[in-house]
Amino acid sequence: MVNRAPHVAVVGGGWAGLAAAVAACQRGWRVTLLEASPHWGGRARRVASRIGPLDNGQHILIGAYHATLGLLTTLGVPLDQALQRVPMALAYPDGGGMRVPRWTRTLPRPAHAVGLAAGLLGAQGWTWRERGAALARLVRWQLAGWRCAPLATVAELCVGLPPRVVADWVEPLAVAALNTPIQQASGAVWLRVLHDALHGPAPAPYAPSDLLLPRADLGTLLPDAATRWLAERGATLRRRARVTRLQAIAAAVSASDHGNADAPAWRLTVAQGDPVQADAVVLATPAWASARLLQALAADPGCPPGWEARWTTWVSRALALQHAPIATVWLAPPPGWTWRWPTPMLALRHHPERAPAQFVFARAGATPGADWRLACVVSAPDPAWHGRAADLAAAVQRQVRQALALPDAQVLATVVEQRATFACTPGLARPWTVLGPTLVAAGDHVEGPYPATLEGAVRSGLHAVEALDAALTPGFWPRL
């Protein structure tokens, strides 16, 4: 019998699926990547507009995203050209707010918290009492080992803090990171993210708290580089290839071959395309899509006996996740207008109805001298906006015109991602990675330390492939 490389089908071409496909290819496995839509990148992708490519939503990476930055490096993406590095800041257009001073970025890792402490002590528009209270709370969280009661909310962690400190610092940062209002957001996950941003590993030359803003569109940042890299290594890449059914097709291989007596191979039915047979499957689809495929698999007569019991809890956890939208309103300032603030990202004074955007980002045009675009982000918009994208855009336009003293900004595009992230609430039970020796799940919803983020997605993709090692690597047995 001829030995050959295992064949892995990765279902879903978002950042988790792309990371998994690259990791599988690096192991020498054959890879087929199947994406339902016409584009790669999933919830972090390029969208076409009448004025050229935009993003479906402004994304921020931070220096602590070491898995994502590592993946980009593997793909040959020059980080310094692809990402604009900005010290962590929550500055407002009127000059108020907090900025981590540049000099603190060169401090060795254990001292990174000094940067945030210095930023809080220098926060503009705060009284000394407010600065002291913010710093004292940061120290208290550090002394508690960045841990709290599992069911605590971010708002509960902030009890006793002056309202301005919560409104100007905790609330915008927590909403940006968790996309969940602080009254419902998990305190434990917030502390975890804060810990990593201050003390986590970051590849040189970055500090973990650095904000890294894509200079070009999101498609250019990862999906283009990843699909090129995969194609050069012989991977099969299929768009418009929705997987509609998974079937276990091979009987167990003998335990003596590689120690996995119940490791079936798989047949994937693809809408409007040829089916795929593979030795293993990475299910890198969103939680609801993975749950649907697993429910159908469990009901399939070919499902290995007893397997469906493994998935009941997985499916119920996946379906129990609540999702939160993010809206991005793209504005065009008048020709010749220039961004005059020191950082390309500003926090905005927020009111759920009158001033719905929390942040505005300046995006330079693709060529020098080209016009600016403003990405205005509405995280977890008030439910009253549901189905009223044009009204939301008009409210954001009014808000930004006023905040930036910019009377002529026109709306270019409004993108509302209804299921942008899962709501990151306390004590959330998330679905896990390993569904069987040759069937694994990836995606930002899969159990892990992070909320729904690019880093969570990439880590889950890498982890899913590691979990297949045991079934596929040692003495792989040819079956198909």
Ligand SMILES: Cc1cc2nc3c(=O)[nH]c(=O)nc-3n(C[C@H](O)[C@H](O)[C@H](O)COP(=O)(O)OP(=O)(O)OC[C@H]3O[C@@H](n4cnc5c(N)ncnc54)[C@H](O)[C@@H]3O)c2cc1C
């Ligand atoms: C507007 C917005 C702003 C955000 N801002 C940030 C940010 O600033 N920082 C940050 O870190 N994160 C941010 N996020 C979150 C981040 O984008 C997501 O966590 C991440 O992209 C999720 O990647 P994923 O691969 O897990 O899932 P997805 O991107 O959802 O990928 C799943 C893919 O599977 C495909 N698919 C579904 N069903 C099938 C099927 N049956 N067959 C084949 N393919 C299928 C889908 O089309 C999709 O491409 C933001 C998200 C949004 C929407």
